[in-house]
Each structure stands twice: as C-alpha cells, then as structure tokens.
Amino acid sequence: xxxxxxxxxxxxxKLYKKPSTWILMGVIVSLTLLGLILSRxxxxxxxxxxxxxxxxxxxxxxxxxxxLNENPDDINLAQSVESIKHLLENKIPPQDWRTDVVxxxxxxxxxQLIGEKTGKYTDPRTxxxxxxxxxxxxxxxxxxxxxxxxxxxxxxxxxxWHEYVRLKIDDLKSGWTKSRSDQEKxxxxxxxxxxxxxxxxxxxxxxxxPYYWGGFSDSSIFWKSEQIESIRQNKLNxxxxxxxxxxxxxxxxxxxxxxxxxxxxxxxxxxxxxITYDSFMGQFENTATSISxxxxxxxxxxxxxxASEYTSGTVKLLLITPHKRKRIFWAKTILMxxxxxxxxxxxxxxxxxxxxxxxxxxxxxxxxxxxxxxxxVQLPYLLYILxxxxxxxxxxxxxxxxxxxxxxxxxxxxxxxxxxxxxxFGSDIIISIITMFSGSxxxxxxxxxxxxxTSLEVYLPSAxxxxxxxxxxxVDPTMTLGFSVAVLLVYMVCFLWIARDSFCRRDVx
Amino acid sequence: MSDVLVLENVYKSFGSRNxxxxxxxxxxxGEVFGFLGPNGAGKTTTIKMILGLLSIDSGxxxxxxxxxxxxxxxxxxxxxxxxxNPDMYGHLSGYDNLLIHARAxxxxxxxxxEVVQMVGMQMxxxxxxxxxxxxxxQRLGLAQALLHNPKVMILDEPTNGxxxxxxxxxxxxxxxxxxxxxxxxxxxSHILQEMQQMCDTVCxxxxxxxxxxxSVQELTKSASGLYxxxxxxxxKAVALLxxxxxxxxxGITEDYIDLRIREEEIDMLNRRMMENDVAxxxxxxxEISLEQSFIEIxxxxxxxx
Numbered sequence: 159x160x161x162x163x164x165x166x167x168x169x170x171x172k173l174y175k176k177p178s179t180w181i182l183m184g185v186i187v188s189l190t191l192l193g194l195i196l197s198r199x200x201x202x203x204x205x206x207x208x209x210x211x212x213x214x215x216x217x218x219x220x221x222x223x224x225x226l227n228e229n230p231d232d233i234n235l236a237q238s239v240e241s242i243k244h245l246l247e248n249k250i251p252p253q254d255w256r257t258d259v260v261x262x263x264x265x266x267x268x269x270q271l272i273g274e275k276t277g278k279y280t281d282p283r284t285x286x287x288x289x290x291x292x293x294x295x296x297x298x299x300x301x302x303x304x305x306x307x308x309x310x311x312x313x314x315x316x317x318x319w320h321e322y323v324r325l326k327i328d329d330l331k332s333g334w335t336k337s338r339s340d341q342e343k344x345x346x347x348x349x350x351x352x353x354x355x356x357x358x359x360x361x362x363x364x365x366x367x368p369y370y371w372g373g374f375s376d377s378s379i380f381w382k383s384e385q386i387e388s389i390r391q392n393k394l395n396x397x398x399x400x401x402x403x404x405x406x407x408x409x410x411x412x413x414x415x416x417x418x419x420x421x422x423x424x425x426x427x428x429x430x431x432x433i434t435y436d437s438f439m440g441q442f443e444n445t446a447t448s449i450s451x452x453x454x455x456x457x458x459x460x461x462x463x464x465a466s467e468y469t470s471g472t473v474k475l476l477l478i479t480p481h482k483r484k485r486i487f488w489a490k491t492i493l494m495x496x497x498x499x500x501x502x503x504x505x506x507x508x509x510x511x512x513x514x515x516x517x518x519x520x521x522x523x524x525x526x527x528x529x530x531x532x533x534x535v536q537l538p539y540l541l542y543i544l545x546x547x548x549x550x551x552x553x554x555x556x557x558x559x560x561x562x563x564x565x566x567x568x569x570x571x572x573x574x575x576x577x578x579x580x581x582x583f584g585s586d587i588i589i590s591i592i593t594m595f596s597g598s599x600x601x602x603x604x605x606x607x608x609x610x611x612t613s614l615e616v617y618l619p620s621a622x623x624x625x626x627x628x629x630x631x632x633v634d635p636t637m638t639l640g641f642s643v644a645v646l647l648v649y650m651v652c653f654l655w656i657a658r659d660s661f662c663r664r665d666v667x
Numbered sequence: 668m669s670d671v672l673v674l675e676n677v678y679k680s681f682g683s684r685n686x687x688x689x690x691x692x693x694x695x696x697g698e699v700f701g702f703l704g705p706n707g708a709g710k711t712t713t714i715k716m717i718l719g720l721l722s723i724d725s726g727x728x729x730x731x732x733x734x735x736x737x738x739x740x741x742x743x744x745x746x747x748x749x750x751x752n753p754d755m756y757g758h759l760s761g762y763d764n765l766l767i768h769a770r771a772x773x774x775x776x777x778x779x780x781e782v783v784q785m786v787g788m789q790m791x792x793x794x795x796x797x798x799x800x801x802x803x804x805q806r807l808g809l810a811q812a813l814l815h816n817p818k819v820m821i822l823d824e825p826t827n828g829x830x831x832x833x834x835x836x837x838x839x840x841x842x843x844x845x846x847x848x849x850x851x852x853x854x855x856s857h858i859l860q861e862m863q864q865m866c867d868t869v870c871x872x873x874x875x876x877x878x879x880x881x882s883v884q885e886l887t888k889s890a891s892g893l894y895x896x897x898x899x900x901x902x903k904a905v906a907l908l909x910x911x912x913x914x915x916x917x918g919i920t921e922d923y924i925d926l927r928i929r930e931e932e933i934d935m936l937n938r939r940m941m942e943n944d945v946a947x948x949x950x951x952x953x954e955i956s957l958e959q960s961f962i963e964i965x966x967x968x969x970x971x972x
Contacts, residue, residue: 165771171763176758472755474715475768478750480740480744667681
C-alpha cells in the first residue's frame with residue numbers, strides 16, 4: 159500500500175503539473191455549465207415573450223369575430239365568441255376547471271339554438287370528449303339539452319368543483335358519458351373519486367380548449383390533478399394493451415407503467431410535487447446529462463498516460479525503478495479515477511452554485527419519488543442528483559478504460575484517442591438508429607454490446623423528460639438500469655485486465 | 668572482488684530475428700566495464716534485458732545474485748541506468764524529475780541535493796528539463812542514476828552527442844565516482860578510443876555474439892599498431908620504405924605515410940631513416956576506429972553497421 163501510494167503521488171506530480179490538464183478540464187466543465195446558463199436564458203426569454211392568457215383569448219375573439227362577420231348566420235361561431243367573452247369577463251384562466259364547463263355550456267347552447275331553428279337537436283360533444291369513443295352525431299331531445307344546460311349553469315353559479323366532479327361521476331354512471339367498456343368506466347369513476355377523496359381541484363384539459371395555445375400548464379400548482387390524469391391514462395393504456403400512439407405494450411412497458419402508477423399514487427399520498435424543469439433542482443439535475451462530455455477529458459488523458467511515457471522515452475526510467483509493473487499500472491489507473499472524480503466534483507459544485515444562484519436556492523429540500531430496484535422510494539432530490547451524477551460517470555469511466563487499453567496496446571496517444579472517440583460517437587449514432595426500431599423488432603444479443611448500455615439517463619426520471627414527455631428508449635425494452643450497470647462493469651474490468659496484462663508482459667523496445 | 672553483474676548464456680530474438688546469441692559475461696565489483704560494438708550489435712538490447720525492460724528468451728541475468736526476472740524488485744534496488752537517451756519529463760523541473768525517481772527508488776530527499784551537487788547542477792536544477800542542453804541532460808541523467816546509491820550503474824552510449832569538452836567532463840566525473848564511491852560501471856559505446864581511456868575491462872560484441880572479452884591493454888595491443896609518419900624529403904622516404912618494408916605500408920598520401928608497425932619497432936625505424944638523411948617531422952599513432960579494430964581482431968569483414 160505504501161509503495162502504491164508513492165507511485166500514485168509520482169503520477170499526480172506528473173499530471174497535475176501539466177497546465178494542459180487544468181485547461182482542458184476547465185474547458186469541459188465550462189461547456190457543461192454553459193448549457194445550464196443557456197437553458198436558463200431561454201427559460202427567461204420564454205417567460206418574457208410568452209403571451210398572457212387574456213391576450214390569447216383577445217386575439218382568439220378577434221379571429222372568431224372576423225369569421226362571424228363573413229358568416230353572420232353561423233350559430234356555432236357566435237356561441238364561440240360568447241364563450242370566450244364569458245371566460246374573459248369572469249377571469250377564468252385556462253387551467254381552471256370551469257373553462258371546460260364554459261366551453262361545454264356554449265356548445266350545448268349552440269346546439270339548442272340550432273335545434274330551435276331546424277328542429278333537429280344534435281349532441282355537440284363529438285369533438286372534444288377525450289374519455290370516450292366518438293359518438294358520431296347522436297341526436298338528443300330538446301329536454302335533454304335543456305337539462306344539461308341547466309346543470310352546467312348550476313356549476314357556473316356555484317363555482318364548486320366538488321359538484322363538477324360529482325356530475326362527471328353521475329354522467330359516467332348514468333351512461334350520459336359513454337365508455338368503451340365497463341372496466342374503463344370503472345377506472346374513470348375511480349379517478350374522479352380520487353379527486354374527491356384527496357380534495358384535489360381538477361384542472362381543465364388544455365387540449366380541449368380551442369382558444370388557448372399556451373402549451374404546458376404550470377405544474378408547480380396543478381401537479382396533483384396532473385398525477386391523477388396520468389394515472390387515469392396509464393390505467394386505460396393497461397386495459398387497452400396499447401398506448402395513445404397505438405403501440406402494443408410489451409411486458410416491460412407494462413411493468414414501467416405499473417411503476418409509474420405506483421409513483422404517482424405515492425406522490426399524492428405523501429404530497430411530494432414533481433420537480434419542474436425551470437426550478438433549482440430541475441436545472442441542476444439537467445447538468446447530469448452533460449457528464450458524458452467528461453469522457454472527452456478522460457479519453458484524452460487515459461490515452462496519454464501510457465502513450466506519452468512511450469513516446470517521450472520516460473517509460474524506461476519508469477520501469478527500471480524497483481517496482482512491479484502491475485503496481486505502476488494501478489497507480490496510473492487510480493490517478494485516472496481521481497482525475498474524473500475531481501472533474502465530476504467541480505462540475506457538481508459549480509452546477510449547484512450556478513443553478514442555485516439563478517433560483518435563490520429555492521427548493522433545496524425538495525424530495526424525489528421514484529422506483530429503485532423494485533421499490534418506490536422517496537429521497538432528497540439533492541441526493542438523487544448526486545446518484546445520477548455517479549451513475550452517469552460509469553460509462554465515462556468505461557470509455558476511459560477503453561482508451562487506456564488502446565494506449566497500452568498501440569503506445570500512441572493520437573490513434574488511441576481517435577479510435578475511442580470514433581467508437582463512442584459512431585456507435586451512438588448507430589445505436590440511436592437501432593433504437594428507433596426497437597418497438598417493432600429487437601436484434602437478439604444487441605443488449606450485451608457496450609454501446610447499447612452507455613445512455614444510462616434513459617433509466618432515470620428527470621424534470622425535462624416529464625415536461626417534454628420524451629422518454630428515452632433502449633435498444634432492447636427488457637434492459638434495466640441494473641443490467642446496463644453490470645454490462646458496463648464487465649466491459650470495464652475486461653479493458654483494464656487486457657491493458658494490465660499487455661503493460662506487464664510486453665517488451666519495451 | 669565479487670561478481671556484481673552476471674549474464675549466463677542469454678538469448679533474445681524479436682520474431683524470427685536473432686538479436687543476441689549466447690551472451691555470457693561477468694562484471695566484477697568496482698570495475699569500469701566497457702561494452703563495445705558497432706550500432707546494431709545488440710548493446711542496447713543487452714542493457715534493456717539487464718534492466719528488465721525486455722524479457723529474456725533463455726539464459727539468466729543476475730544483479731548481486733538476484734535474478735532480474737524472478738527477483739526484479741531486489742535486483743533493481745542495486746542497479747540504475749540510462750538507456751539510450753536521458754529521457755525525462757520535459758514539463759517538470761530537473762528537481763521534480765529527481766524527486767519522482769527518488770520517491771520511486773526509496774531514496775531520501777536529502778540525497779537529491781547531494782547528487783545535484785555531485786554533477787554540479789545546483790544553478791539550473793529548478794529549470795524545466797526541456798530547457799536543458801544535451802550536456803546538462805546527461806548530467807541530470809547521471810544524477811538520477813546515482814540517487815539510490817546503486818552498486819552497478821549501466822550507461823548506454825553516455826557520450827553520444829556530447830562535444831569533446833563535454834566528453835572529457837563526463838569521463839572525469841565517471842572516474843571520480845568509480846574511484847570514490849566504489850561504483851561498478853557498465854558502459855556501452857561504439858568508440859574504441861573512449862573505452863580505452865575509461866575502462867578496465869572491455870567486451871566486444873558484434874551481430875549479437877560476444878567476440879572477445881579482455882583487459883583494455885590486451886585488446887588495444889592487437890588492434891593497434893598503425894602510425895602516421897611525416898618525412899622530409901617525402902619521395903626518398905617512400906622509396907626507402909617500398910624497398911625495405913613494402914608490406915608495412917598501409918597508405919601513402921602527399922603529406923604522410925601510414926605504417927603498420929609494432930611499438931618496439933618505432934625506434935629502429937626512426938634510426939634507419941635518420942641514417943638515410945630522412946628527417947621525421949611528425950609521428951603519431953593513428954586513431955583506430957572500432958571497425959578497423961574489428962578487421963584486426965576478426966581478420967576482416969563481418970561488420971554489421
């Protein structure tokens with residue numbers, strides 16, 4: 159151990175006295191932090207230039223009025239204008255549940271007016287009831303429409319969301335809202351009961367609102383109803399055996415969905431909101447994905463640490479000291495791990511400070527709820543980010559071991575760097591192409607390739623992913639985080655073993 | 668005197684090419700051992716095997732009785748060397764380079780100042796290694812090789828690239844070390860003259876075979892014997908020599924004649940010339956290159972350049 163320590167401190171002296179070590183590390187760490195600053199910049203731009211909902215409603219109303227001028231007899235258009243007016247006058251923001259009621263009310267109003275004119279009363283719900291099959295143009299009676307209008311009017315007057323939810327449940331039970339199957343009906347009823355039992359005010363479905371295109375609702379306020387809606391969608395997907403895009407659910411997808419449902423329920427019961435992308439933790443977390451940039455640093459130095467001794471001739475000096483070559487090899491390997499830990503720590507601390515200063519360190523005590531090795535666990539978000547950093551480091555270290563092996567075998571740093579980088583980036587492209595088809599067919603055995611296992615971020619939930627809904631995919635849907643970690647470790651050990659063996663055996667010509 | 672470095676029937680080949688065949692030699696304590704041979708003879712290969720940089724195909728090498736393959740660490744504690752060039756880390760100072768080696772060899776820090784003193788590098792020791800001249804690099808290499816008080820020091824062509832003053836300086840330093848520190852020095856070279864002035868024992872190697880081992884006197888006696896004469900008048904001298912000793916003439920130019928004669932014949936020749944009114948303006952032994960000495964020793968040919 160003492161001898162190992164002596165050799166390690168020698169290696170430190172050689173590496174850390176090179177200014178280029180610190181310059182390259184500085185450049186790479188700044189690059190990852192630049193991403194953080196840029197994303198912050200775009201978030202603030204978005205905040206500044208995204209229009210207020212009132213402005214959007216105002217421009218919608220103008221648009222509908224112009225259309226109405228061209229078709230003065232169109233009752234639907236006239237009622238649309240009325241509906242936006244109502245929303246504006248009563249200051250109902252798009253996320254408010256009453257928005258759905260208002261839109262439904264005026265569509266029934268239009269149906270009533272058209273019915274009075276033509277004598278034919280048509281169900282207006284064709285276009286926007288997401289829970290159900292399309293009705294087609296079902297005819298209703300005059301009384302049914304009047305009755306519905308009265309109920310909706312009552313809700314608008316009472317402004318009580320409990321009644322709204324109860325109405326929704328009644329609609330399902332009475333068959334007013336039709337379901338695909340009894341099971342789906344049961345799921346929908348259960349979900350509305352969740353609102354009542356957890357005292358959660360529902361949120362309007364933005365996808366139903368033709369007058370507003372504001373994009374995402376503010377998750378920090380409406381996250382509870384979002385969780386319920388995501389449970390509802392997940393449960394319906396499980397019943398149907400396919401997702402909204404029509405992809406058949408595989409066994410592993412089913413498991414993932416079941417886990418997601420568990421996590422959502424846990425969040426509701428423990429009152430832990432998901433992290434938003436623009437929060438302190440959300441921004442900090444996002445820097446973990448740029449850890450893979452550190453592999454450039456590690457590849458360059460791992461390729462150099464042996465090759466440079468050979469090219470400069472100092473290897474002779476190194477190897478005629480009274481130490482086994484094995485010990486010299488490990489000293490260099492440990493130094494490479496140390497270098498990556500320094501870079502990682504610098505990245506972690508700076509990212510913490512920068513994202514914290516953007517957000518005044520609000521939400522530092524946030525919690526994460528996630529599925530980990532078969533259990534739903536809750537842990538401090540800061541700890542989660544640290545874990546994520548460490549997990550993301552694993553592929554970096556594996557590429558470092560590959561570069562080191564190349565460097566020992568070829569004894570040339572340029573070729574080692576080039577080969578490792580080409581393998582890394584080239585395989586990334588190939589793997590992402592294969593991944594696109596992984597839904598339809600899987601190449602047997604491909605999951606054992608190194609390059610199929612290097613994107614560990616696909617296994618780890620993040621605020622960015624839940625905001626954009628773009629979950630990563632693996633080349634084989636049966637792969638798990640544990641599997642990929644194991645594969646990476648096996649590769650790393652192999653690379654190191656080959657490198658050590660070659661270094662200890664080969665002649666220094 | 669005990670044997671500090673022993674090579675027994677050592678063989679080495681790179682692929683199908685035989686580099687060394689049946690190399691056996693013994694270096695005794697306190698001697699300066701010259702390892703002589705033209706470029707490509709296998710000198711550096713032998714040295715690298717002694718220092719454990721190359722594996723040994725067959726045979727045995729031991730340093731103070733420790734087998735360099737089986738007891739590498741013990742063997743390396745007693746040996747040091749400079750192989751090919753004194754390569755060190757250019758971005759580090761001379762001191763840092765010595766520090767690295769001292770730590771690896773387990774030499775105390777105070778020893779660094781001692782060896783720096785010995786090679787006279789005090790003024791420049793904190794400068795970066797890459798800023799040194801070749802002479803300084805050689806001296807620093809020597810300092811590094813002295814760090815852990817080795818019993819044997821291996822020097823591979825140490826005067827390569829040095830100017831005559833540098834060579835003399837180096838030679839003096841080496842003599843000083845060998846005589847005051849009881850150091851055994853194993854030194855390789857392709858220049859016979861250099862060996863003559865430094866070494867006690869010389870081993871000549873060519874084409875991977877040991878051709879001859881012996882004391883310097885033995886070897887130079889047989890190899891030498893060429894003298895350059897400048898006579899006046901020249902034509903008379905040439906005529907006289909061609910008449911009486913044509914077989915001794917090795918070369919004639921307008922200025923001088925090279926004669927192959929034994930040392931004890933010089934006096935007689937000089938007298939004979941004086942008697943014939945030929946004046947001798949110059950007489951010097953011709954420096955014999957190793958190639959020429961090979962011709963002498965091996966009876967001509969077979970030099971692999």
